[in-house]
Amino acid sequence: DTGVSQDPRHKITKRGQNVTFRCDPISEHNRLYWYRQTLGQGPEFLTYFQNEAQLEKSRLLSDRFSAERPKGSFSTLEIQRTEQGDSAMYLCASSLYAGNEQFFGPGTRLTVL
């Protein structure tokens, strides 16, 4: 399977703990995006990278959230001091260049107890 992959698929954590998610984009795609989706809603943009550079961050991305893409390939999204409101599906997408189709991964479902 050469699509976008995400790990883990599910994460249950206690409030206050830190969590880290990984996204592996399609290999030749230089743009990588993170979105958050809550039940019944459309995905909300969090941030995106072009190669290793983080070019835009949403106001939704509080200082507890940090994303990296150190070698321009896989990316990680870390949430520090998780809160119950962080419970959501975290989606990663990649694309070849701006304006092109974004291919989504299966998502990581986070539950904060």
Added chain:
Amino acid sequence: GESVGLHLPTLSVQEGDNSIINCAYSNSASDYFIWYKQESGKGPQFIIDIRSNMDKRQGQRVTVLLNKTVKHLSLQIAATQPGDSAVYFCAGGGATNKLIFGTGTLLAVQP
């Protein structure tokens, strides 16, 4: 602010009928629009896109119509099949590269 929203939260159709899913948007700066299909437990799957300088685009069994005058987008699915049952989202994109999604329409295909 920017928003892309849907008229109907749920659409129920009979197998074999045509489906029409509607979407309204407010951001006139979107350069393109995309329809995504999302099945339970999966990420959104690309269906079809349309550039803002077009008013119609056809794919396999799907047609997207764009009316910029009233800021309205629709997805038509011909001969709807049980496998088409899913949540459908429209999304707008532009120079900022992020996609702005609507809230989704659940399409339920009755056999």
